[in-house]
Amino acid sequence: MHLVIIGNGITGVSAALTARRLDPAARITLVSAESAHHYSRTALMYIYMGHMRYQDTKPYGDWFWAENRLELVHAEATGLDPAARQVQLSTGSRLPYERLLLATGSVTRFFGWPGQELRGVQGLYGLPDLEKMTRDTQGIARAVVVGGGLIGIELAEMLHARGIHVTLLVRESRYWELVLPPEEAALVERQIALHHLDLRLETEMRAVLGDADGRVRAVVTTAGEELPCQWVGIATGVAPNLALATSGGIETDRGILVDEHLQTSVPDVYAAGDCAQHRAPAAGQVPLEQLWYTGRLQGETVAHTICGQPTPYRRGQWFNSAKFFNLEYHTYGRVPAAPEAGTRTFCWQHPGGGQLLRINFEADEGHAVTGMNALGLRQRHAVWEQWLRAATPVTEVLARLGEANFDPEFFRRHEPAMRAAFARQFPDLPLATTSAGRRAVWSV
Ligand SMILES: Cc1cc2nc3c(=O)[nH]c(=O)nc-3n(C[C@H](O)[C@H](O)[C@H](O)COP(=O)(O)OP(=O)(O)OC[C@H]3O[C@@H](n4cnc5c(N)ncnc54)[C@H](O)[C@@H]3O)c2cc1C
Incomplete structure (x- = not known):
């Protein structure tokens, strides 16, 4: 059995390790455009803040993959041909598979704001974003972060750690209003105040203004205010990365549609983690799960099915x-x-x-x-x-x-x-x- 996994995030790697354990003879190939080796995405902020180096975020030594006969391909999968059971790679070669797992994660959601293409406007999802952020926030004085969720506050903390003044724009009337009860939100808002962030509730970004060099110089809010800044962090959510699935004609909605065995609409092609959308979520569960631990669980579960032990996905307690x-x-x-x-x-x-x-x-x-x-x-x-x-x-x-x-x-x-x-x-x-x-x- 040759299992090809697209994406070496927590989902892809959990699937690879589980498949290796269940089927010692299987050939397993992990393809990733982002990094040669798996790293912990949740630790990105600590690299920027100087608490960790990139190599500290890798849970496994670089020797681990060959030792466990996990083949690594550092390239982008640019196309999928399910009829030929092949994946097209950015290197020009084609990778045949018997079973394919799409674990392609998410991408930052942009909402078509005027000026969003200016230099210094970005989200934070992966290593290329971290590199850009490090470059574009060098020596700046003011930044605006758009979005009052977990990534928004992470971005604010990162910038604050480098002495950059942060204005945080939040559409709702309190921080993370759709998730946190009022008392919890008030406690987080107290943290925001203690760290001297400028929190603007019920305020959205209307547009980004640029200078003559194509760099951001200000944000215009829905309150009509112009906030001078040299960098803008977009933290208004992520969306499943569907590019490869759609290139192969796989059925998608907001995510890649999967049944309870994480099987897509195409035989022997599975999807799991951030990119997957459950067609019929079990009681109390949601169709899209964009979390570290659910990625791990989905990766482990789908590996059982792929290795001949059909196992429905059950998330358990949230x-x-x-x-x-x-x-x-x-x-x-x-x-x-x-x-x-x-x-x-x-x-x-x-x-x-x-x-x-x-x-x-x-x-x-x-x-x-x-x-x-x-x-x-x-x-x-x-x-x-x-x-x-x-x-x-x-x-x-x-x-x-x-x-x-x-x-x-x-x-x-x-x-x-x-x-x-x-x-x-x-x-x-x-x-x-x-x-x-x-x-x-x-x-x-
Ligand atoms: C800054 C940040 C902080 C977070 N903090 C938390 C947290 O504290 N707790 C929590 O539960 N969750 C957190 N999350 C969310 C969590 O990281 C994700 O839910 C999880 O990483 C999803 O794992 P995944 O393996 O499904 O996808 P990903 O980690 O996104 O991995 C997918 C990989 O596939 C690669 N890929 C995609 N398409 C292709 C292609 N065509 N060819 C080759 N490679 C491809 C991508 O480059 C990427 O490396 C955070 C996310 C971010 C961005």
Whole structure:
């Protein structure tokens, strides 16, 4: 079996490693235009900030690939011919395959703003973007970042670390309004203020203005203001990279359409990770998943099917984590920006404004936990996964909160204060015993 994988991101590499384990005899070829070896995309910001070098972002030594008989091709796949089972490469050669996995990731979304082609206007997705950003922000004083999500705040932090004044334009009335409940958004906005970023809510970019050399000199906002700047970061989202799939006549919508086995509309061609769109997502799941851990999971899953062990993709509990400057963020299960019908929400905040814990739970009798947000606190993934899967009553979770605490040992413990807050917010739900009827060991 010759498996060809297009893309050496987390999805492609997870698939390659799993396929190697399941089928020691298989020939496996990984094709990537971006880099000769796999690196951690989520660490891009740390290279810019000087915390890591590029070689530190590679989880495997360069010797690893040959040792595991994974053939690497550093080239762009420019065309796909499913009838001939061949991929056209930018080098001019053709690569035959028996099974093909498209793990082509995403591209930055641009919205056709006037002036978006000026030098100094860009997104941050890969190494070429990092190179451009490093070159074009050298010695500049002011930048504008457009978009109030995770990449927007990363860009702001990167620029801030180099002493560049940042204006952050956010269309909504609060930071990451479509994802974060108001209390969480307020905490992130506090971080933004503490780092002296100029946050403009309910403001969008209308156009970019250039100088005589074709370089950005200002941004015009929907409020009609002209903001002088020498660089503009586009962080208004990413879209699945469909170029190769469409060249081969594979069915696409917003992403490459796949069934539950991550099979595309063409036999023996699969798609996984950021570029894939689930035709029929399972209950509670979404059609497009553009996350590191779902990429890994999809890559591992599709490798089973490709190696003759058909395995449907099941994401399990939703999980994500990020960092807003110094504020760590973890979310498990379902925590929408506004409470879901039939659920209640408990929210504790430290009076100092640096920590928050939210637990959502069913309003009906079982009071099963449905989701959790933590800011400025570390919570154990495995413990929450288990509590959510077992539909654990919120009172039991509160009693056992210490089990999920993953803060360093010398950090202050907040569980007693959290339980006191819960008792105040939900006097109808006494915390005295666990579901097993044991006396919970806690104090308020
Ligand atoms: C700056 C940044 C920070 C992020 N931080 C987080 C985070 O903290 N947590 C989180 O969960 N997610 C984060 N993400 C998202 C996460 O990185 C992606 O979901 C994940 O990398 C997707 O993996 P993938 O393997 O599907 O695609 P990618 O990582 O995009 O890999 C696809 C690769 O395929 C290559 N490719 C595409 N087309 C071709 C072709 N025709 N020929 C050859 N090669 C091709 C691309 O160049 C790319 O290298 C972040 C993303 C960015 C950009």
